[in-house]
Amino acid sequence: MQLTLWTYEGPPHVGAMRIATAMEGLHYVLHAPQGDTYADLLFTMIERRDRRPPVTYTTFQARDLGGDTAGLFQDACRAAYERFKPEAMIVGASCTAELIQDDPGGLATTLGLPIPVIALELPAYQKKENWGASETLYRLVRGLARPRAADHVRGPRPSCNILGPTALGFRHRDDLLEIRRLLETIGVTVNIVAPLGARPADIARLGEADFNVVLYPEIADAAARYLEKAFGQPAVRTVPIGVGATRDFIAEVARVAGIAPLTAEAGSRLPWYSRSVDSTYLTGKRVFVFGDGPHAVAAARVATTELAFELVGIGTYSREFAREVRAVAAAHGIEALITDDYLDVEEQIAALRPELILGTQMERHIAKRLGIPCAVISAPVHVQDFPARHSPQMGFEGANVLFDTWVHPLMMGLEEHLLHMFRDDFEFNDRSGSHLGKAPAPAASAVAALEPAPSVVPTTTRWDEGAERELRKIPFFVRGKARRNTERFALERGIATITLDTLYDAKAHFGR
Amino acid sequence: MTVHTLIPPRPTPASGCGDDAVLRERGQREVFCGLTSIVWLHRKMQDAFFLVVGSRTCAHLIQSAAGVMIFAEPRFATAIMEERDLAGLTDANDELDRVVGRLIARRPDIRLLFLVGSCPSEVIKLDLHRAAQRLDRSFAPRVRVLNYSGSGIETTFTEGEDAALAALVPHMPAAPRDARPSLLVAGTLADVVEDQFRRLFADLGIADVGFLPAQRLADLPSVGPATRVLLAQPFLRDTAKALEERGASLLSAPLPVGAEGTTRWLQAAATAFHVPRERFQNVTAAGNARAEFAVRRHRAALAGRRVFLFPDSQIEIPVARFLARELGMEIVEVGTPYLHRTHMAAELDLLPAGTAISEGQDVERQLDRCRRAAPDLVVCGLGLANPLEAEGIATKWSIELIFTPIQGYEQAGDLAELFARPLARRQKLAV
Numbered sequence: 001m002q003l004t005l006w007t008y009e010g011p012p013h014v015g016a017m018r019i020a021t022a023m024e025g026l027h028y029v030l031h032a033p034q035g036d037t038y039a040d041l042l043f044t045m046i047e048r049r050d051r052r053p054p055v056t057y058t059t060f061q062a063r064d065l066g067g068d069t070a071g072l073f074q075d076a077c078r079a080a081y082e083r084f085k086p087e088a089m090i091v092g093a094s095c096t097a098e099l100i101q102d103d104p105g106g107l108a109t110t111l112g113l114p115i116p117v118i119a120l121e122l123p124a125y126q127k128k129e130n131w132g133a134s135e136t137l138y139r140l141v142r143g144l145a146r147p148r149a150a151d152h153v154r155g156p157r158p159s160c161n162i163l164g165p166t167a168l169g170f171r172h173r174d175d176l177l178e179i180r181r182l183l184e185t186i187g188v189t190v191n192i193v194a195p196l197g198a199r200p201a202d203i204a205r206l207g208e209a210d211f212n213v214v215l216y217p218e219i220a221d222a223a224a225r226y227l228e229k230a231f232g233q234p235a236v237r238t239v240p241i242g243v244g245a246t247r248d249f250i251a252e253v254a255r256v257a258g259i260a261p262l263t264a265e266a267g268s269r270l271p272w273y274s275r276s277v278d279s280t281y282l283t284g285k286r287v288f289v290f291g292d293g294p295h296a297v298a299a300a301r302v303a304t305t306e307l308a309f310e311l312v313g314i315g316t317y318s319r320e321f322a323r324e325v326r327a328v329a330a331a332h333g334i335e336a337l338i339t340d341d342y343l344d345v346e347e348q349i350a351a352l353r354p355e356l357i358l359g360t361q362m363e364r365h366i367a368k369r370l371g372i373p374c375a376v377i378s379a380p381v382h383v384q385d386f387p388a389r390h391s392p393q394m395g396f397e398g399a400n401v402l403f404d405t406w407v408h409p410l411m412m413g414l415e416e417h418l419l420h421m422f423r424d425d426f427e428f429n430d431r432s433g434s435h436l437g438k439a440p441a442p443a444a445s446a447v448a449a450l451e452p453a454p455s456v457v458p459t460t461t462r463w464d465e466g467a468e469r470e471l472r473k474i475p476f477f478v479r480g481k482a483r484r485n486t487e488r489f490a491l492e493r494g495i496a497t498i499t500l501d502t503l504y505d506a507k508a509h510f511g512r
Numbered sequence: 513m514t515v516h517t518l519i520p521p522r523p524t525p526a527s528g529c530g531d532d533a534v535l536r537e538r539g540q541r542e543v544f545c546g547l548t549s550i551v552w553l554h555r556k557m558q559d560a561f562f563l564v565v566g567s568r569t570c571a572h573l574i575q576s577a578a579g580v581m582i583f584a585e586p587r588f589a590t591a592i593m594e595e596r597d598l599a600g601l602t603d604a605n606d607e608l609d610r611v612v613g614r615l616i617a618r619r620p621d622i623r624l625l626f627l628v629g630s631c632p633s634e635v636i637k638l639d640l641h642r643a644a645q646r647l648d649r650s651f652a653p654r655v656r657v658l659n660y661s662g663s664g665i666e667t668t669f670t671e672g673e674d675a676a677l678a679a680l681v682p683h684m685p686a687a688p689r690d691a692r693p694s695l696l697v698a699g700t701l702a703d704v705v706e707d708q709f710r711r712l713f714a715d716l717g718i719a720d721v722g723f724l725p726a727q728r729l730a731d732l733p734s735v736g737p738a739t740r741v742l743l744a745q746p747f748l749r750d751t752a753k754a755l756e757e758r759g760a761s762l763l764s765a766p767l768p769v770g771a772e773g774t775t776r777w778l779q780a781a782a783t784a785f786h787v788p789r790e791r792f793q794n795v796t797a798a799g800n801a802r803a804e805f806a807v808r809r810h811r812a813a814l815a816g817r818r819v820f821l822f823p824d825s826q827i828e829i830p831v832a833r834f835l836a837r838e839l840g841m842e843i844v845e846v847g848t849p850y851l852h853r854t855h856m857a858a859e860l861d862l863l864p865a866g867t868a869i870s871e872g873q874d875v876e877r878q879l880d881r882c883r884r885a886a887p888d889l890v891v892c893g894l895g896l897a898n899p900l901e902a903e904g905i906a907t908k909w910s911i912e913l914i915f916t917p918i919q920g921y922e923q924a925g926d927l928a929e930l931f932a933r934p935l936a937r938r939q940k941l942a943v
Contacts, residue, residue: 001565001591001592001593001594001597001604001607001608001610001611002591002592002594003589003590003591003592003611003614003615004568004571004589004590004591004592005586005588005589005590006571006575006586007568007571007572007575007592009568010568010569010572011567011568011569011572013569014569014572033545033631033663033664033665034541034543034545034664034665034668035543035544035545035546035547035548035573035631035663035664035668036545036569036573036664037540037541037542037543037895038544038545038548038573038576038577038895039572039576040542040895040896041576041893041894041895042576044894044895044896044897044898044899045894045897045898048898049898049899050898050899050901050902051899051902052895052896052899056540057540058540059540059541059664060665061664061665061666062634062663062665062666064665065635065665076540079539079876083876094569095567095568095569095631095632096567096569096631096632096635096664096665099598099632099635099636100635123595124567124568124569125567125593125594125595125597125598126594126595128568
């Protein structure tokens with residue numbers, strides 16, 4: 001048993017729902033108790049979908065358990081087929097139905113429905129949401145995809161499938177638009193996008209493409225591996241998040257497609273913005289990264305090589321990607337945090353005191369408590385992750401979005417600092433405040449962690465008035481460090497009273 | 513302003529709805545399970561912790577329903593069962609003891625721990641009652657450990673609260689044998705509403721009033737043969753039964769929803785405690801008049817409009833009664849997950865004769881009926897609301913009827929406004 005206050009991923013059948021809901025003409029019959037229908041509102045409320053997910057639940061109750069739950073499941077399949085007339089059906093069990101062992105796959109097959117019925121085995125007590133999505137897509141592809149016909153005529157341009165975008169995916173809608181545009185610009189035709197917007201008949205046509213683009217490996221890697229093995233379709237695996245990765249993506253596509261790599265960087269602003277002198281202050285900002293595996297890995301690369309931040313911590317809740325994330329951590333001389341317990345994440349953030357957090361919605365709340373700027377880079381999704389505007393993470397426009405969303409919280413920090421510096425001026429007293437309203441009011445423990453009172457470090461030193469006043473002029477986000485270093489410096493030298501000179505001697509000593 | 517009368521003078525139909533046939537449905541039910549009530553129960557019971565023994569689905573459900581509440585220091589969690597717990601590789605009870613020990617060490621402020629059963633724990637027949645007794649002994653006297661089931665196979669949404677309160681009843685102190693009659697209000701009310709009712713009961717001269725649940729375990733009211741119970745929520749089947757088993761007697765009343773409902777509810781208590789008619793009128797006149805005034809402001813927007821209520825929390829029948837009688841709305845259908853005929857008797861008498869009532873659900877068929885009827889407003893859960901809006905049907909989220917204070921005089925206007933808002937919004941929007 002695992003004590004869980006909050007979980008980054010839902011159960012695996014929610015992953016299957018994300019595939020079914022992304023598609024058209026597919027229906028999911030889920031053997032599940034009353035109450036499991038809560039998952040519908042993830043789609044209708046968080047993603048604001050205008051239709052219910054194409055899912056029929058048996059919603060069995062205790063009184064059904066003594067009776068014929070298998071019959072209940074078969075009735076639900078028949079009724080769903082009659083009502084929705086889907087082109088294909090997936091069937092499976094949620095955690096509770098798994099325990100009663102009714103075998104949804106076998107039961108549905110014996111009905112003899114005139115459509116393909118694909119059984120899902122999603123072990124709810126071992127696996128989680130992303131695995132469930134991946135397994136579902138794999139089963140659909142395995143069950144429906146056909147090889148390219150013998151008389152297939154190659155088009156004038158190479159063609160690919162885009163695999164991975166789902167319902168309830170973090171910026172999948174916008175990433176897809178961006179990458180599809182990019183592929184077309186460099187001369188590649190998109191055959192099928194799956195699962196988002198695909199019909200079962202489209203899945204059958206996956207084999208017609210020359211290669212596959214694995215946009216979200218956590219969802220599409222298993223399906224792509226199958227297509228590689230069964231139909232000999234190579235896969236492009238670079239995740240095009242950030243300018244460098246997008247360039248690598250184009251190069252990989254060109255290599256696999258056998259075309260000349262084109263530059264397609266019109267409208268790419270990150271490189272120049274990052275070289276612009278006003279970005280100098282971003283250098284060496286201490287950043288903590290946490291998210292699903294692929295997004296965390298991508299964020300680390302963008303943060304360090306495209307914004308010149310320093311990676312002080314990285315982690316993921318996707319155990320499937322622990323190896324990749326550990327490799328990134330090792331390259332930066334740090335240790336990766338592989339956990340799905342947000343309390344561990346909070347603890348590490350509090351200990352590392354980064355200047356910026358790139359995380360999930362949970363880290364956003366942790367950041368708020370600790371008073372640290374934060375940008376969201378990964379699922380689990382929140383209603384804010386479905387903005388009305390186009391806001392991709394991938395491609396060159398995605399990199400522009402990353403620049404804005406990661407740098408703006410820091411800009412605010414700089415403005416906040418200027419207000420602090422001038423707060424003794426008559427126009428800038430505390431009562432006028434900043435445009436951010438009141439200073440963040442973090443929880444008591446967080447205040448202790450961030451505004452290091454002298455008592456945090458056992459010390460006999462004290463600050464004289466001049467040194468204390470000077471300390472307040474130091475930007476608040478490095479003030480804690482300056483205070484600690486100075487006190488350590490003074491303590492080591494037996495200085496009882498910290499003066500202006502001590503402050504600057506310490507600064508020279510630590511050389512930041 | 514109209515002259516205040518004790519009971520609003522709208523004609524009560526001779527039979528109400530009491531004897532009408534109810535459509536019973538057994539299909540897909542688009543409702544929450546009982547675990548969801550933890551979301552408000554833990555806010556109300558401030559020294560209680562709710563530990564669900566279940567699956568990742570349970571944890572995901574609660575955090576999805578609780579929304580941002582999860583980001584505070586929540587007093588609920590899930591002990592997620594894993595493969596090895598099911599395969600018998602580890603003794604589930606040892607695991608549970610370990611998890612509870614860790615939890616109690618981390619939260620020294622907890623006085624009451626509920627082990628909450630879920631679908632998977634019920635199906636594998638994990639005996640949480642025995643586990644609770646064992647843990648109760650080991651943590652006594654600092655922490656009491658009780659159990660109930662909030663599983664979807666046994667409870668629908670608000671029935672989780674019923675199960676939690678029913679588990680508390682045996683632990684309520686016994687009222688002394690010679691106790692004077694006391695009043696017990698059962699069912700979670702927002703603190704602000706509870707305080708309003710406390711003042712009203714005090715003004716009526718009913719001195720000894722308890723509320724179940726209490727904010728703190730130590731304040732759990734006593735119960736005995738002299739206890740008169742007034743239900744503040746419609747879903748307390750097992751709690752009421754448990755209270756009756758301890759000798760308490762139930763007062764029959766509509767729920768305190770709307771001006772009329774509140775007055776009749778208070779009247780039931782006043783009658784049982786022999787409050788003089790004049791005193792009752794003096795105490796309730798101002799509140800009743802304010803409520804009527806506040807409700808009347810929304811009557812123009814809602815009178816004559818047709819409303820369809822999907823089953824959700826069992827508050828549907830009292831709300832339909834309020835919408836029909838105080839706002840003049842026409843009830844197309846009122847669905848309820850479960851119809852308790854005795855507890856709802858006073859409500860059913862007040863519903864317009866012939867009102868279509870459905871119990872249980874077959875969501876696809878109910879949606880068919882709803883679309884055919886083309887109502888002006890649909891009261892439904894969050895899984896259905898946006899899809900219906902996209903079809904052009906105005907909706908009101910039923911979950912707000914549980915998460916926001918709607919009971920009592922001072923909230924009657926707010927309740928009416930909940931139904932007027934979606935219609936007003938549609939009128940304003942020109943996009």
